[in-house]
Amino acid sequence: MMRTASGDALTGLLLDLFRLxxxxxxxxxxxxxxxxxxxxxxxxxxxxxxxxxxxxxAWLARDLGANRQNVQRITNDLEREGLVTFAxxxxxxxxxLVILTDKGKQSFKAAMDLQAPWVDDLANGIAVKDLKxxxxxxxxxxxxxxGDEDADER
Numbered sequence: 581m582m583r584t585a586s587g588d589a590l591t592g593l594l595l596d597l598f599r600l601x602x603x604x605x606x607x608x609x610x611x612x613x614x615x616x617x618x619x620x621x622x623x624x625x626x627x628x629x630x631x632x633x634x635x636x637x638a639w640l641a642r643d644l645g646a647n648r649q650n651v652q653r654i655t656n657d658l659e660r661e662g663l664v665t666f667a668x669x670x671x672x673x674x675x676x677l678v679i680l681t682d683k684g685k686q687s688f689k690a691a692m693d694l695q696a697p698w699v700d701d702l703a704n705g706i707a708v709k710d711l712k713x714x715x716x717x718x719x720x721x722x723x724x725x726x727g728d729e730d731a732d733e734r
Contacts, residue, residue: 590721597718604619605619605620607698608622611691611694611695611698612691612694615687615690615691615694616661616687617687617691620650620654621654621657621658621663622688622691623644623646624640624644624651624654624655624658625658625663625664625680625684625687625688625691626688627640627643627644628640628664628678628679628680628684629680629685629688630643631643634667634677634678634679635677635678636669636672636675636676636677636678637651637652637655637675637676637678638675640655640678645722655678658684661683662681662683662684663680663681663683663684663687664678664679664680664681664684665678665679665681666678666679667679
């Protein structure tokens, strides 16, 4: 079956996004390795920081667009390292809330301090309007795919 011109263009974009994701994870791992973190741990810490209030693992996984079991495993690792702690959830007996410890806050801040010059260097030479356009397109694709997931659940 033949694809449309848009389908061909999107296929090329998606293949580059897969490669970019792999490169970003590798670069993130290298960046935060001196802090005892990985990209995955850093992402989970970021989701905890971004949440307006403590959330259970399932909600963090949803916010990350990630598998709940993987986020649970990472969160358990973070707890063993003293970066997060679990607290009772008044709304659910088994789904404990994940709370960042002071050590977790310090680790996340240290990671973001490393990220700032790295990302500034990476963005150097790329027009802000171009970055915003790419961001808008990626968000539109994500929203379409999330809509497909919602339809599948019904």
